[in-house]
Amino acid sequence: MKTNIYFVRHAESNYVPKDDDFYRPLSEKGKNDVKRVTDFFKDLNITRVLSSPYIRAVHTVEGVSKDKNLDMEIIEDFKERKVANRYLNDEEFRNFVKHQWNDFDYCLEGGESLNQVQERGIRALNKIIRKYHNENIIVGTHGTWLGVILNYFDEKYDYNFWKTIKMPDIVLLSFENENLKFIKQIEV
Structure with missing residues (x-):
């Protein structure tokens, strides 16, 4: 048995300097792309929808949550x-x-290093794998977070890879127990 986790990097959002990053909404293009994300998962047996608390991540995967009649869990x-x-x-x-x-290890005052982001992300990912083993899970998240999680498993996911992550983007990680079996980037 395996656990499949589909990481969905949020759709395009409206960036306004100095606005609260937490509440940044999707752009019109981002809202249109949500339909593509929802349609991709339509015929897949998704058992859980999880998300970052940031509004742009929540809005990117909420269509799947509604379509599958699943409550969204905020992590x-x-x-x-x-x-x-x-x-x-x-x-x-x-x-x-x-x-x-x-x-x-580099960070600015009040910010997080990529090691800190990776450590909290892997810790949360391992909890999810143990809690929801043998399920098909969607996780709404962010580009840097996704990049450092992939980097944890394979260093080829570096800065150059990070620059190629689209809005939205989907990456499947498949696990047997807590052992990664493969990573697959999915076109939407």
């Missing part, structure tokens, strides 16, 4: 990493991201 540790206590302009953010992917 705090599936949230995106905190960057800093201050706003970064585009250039600062690009430099910050490169630095983080080169040094998983």
Whole structure:
């Protein structure tokens, strides 16, 4: 028996500098892409829908939750990493991201390192695998979070891979017990 976890990186959202990242809504394109995500899962036997608490992640997978008549479970540790206590302009953010992917311990004041994000993510993932073993699960989450989780299992998932993660994107991880059997990126 195996546990299949479909990680769904959220659809495109409206980014407004200095807005609260938690409440960032989906863009019109993102809202349209939610239908594609929902349609992809229509014929699959999904038993659980989990999500980061961030609104853009919740809204990306809620169509599946409604279609399958499943309650959505919010998992705090599936949230995106905190960057800093201050706003970064585009250039600062690009430099910050490169630095983080080169040094998983690097973080700004009030922010999280990629090692911290990876540790909380793997801890939460292992709890889910033990709690819901032999199920087909969807997890609504974020690009950096997804990137560092994949990197935990295989270092080929690095900064260059992270730059290719789409909005939305789906990556399947299949486990036997707690042992990863394969990773498959899925086109939607």
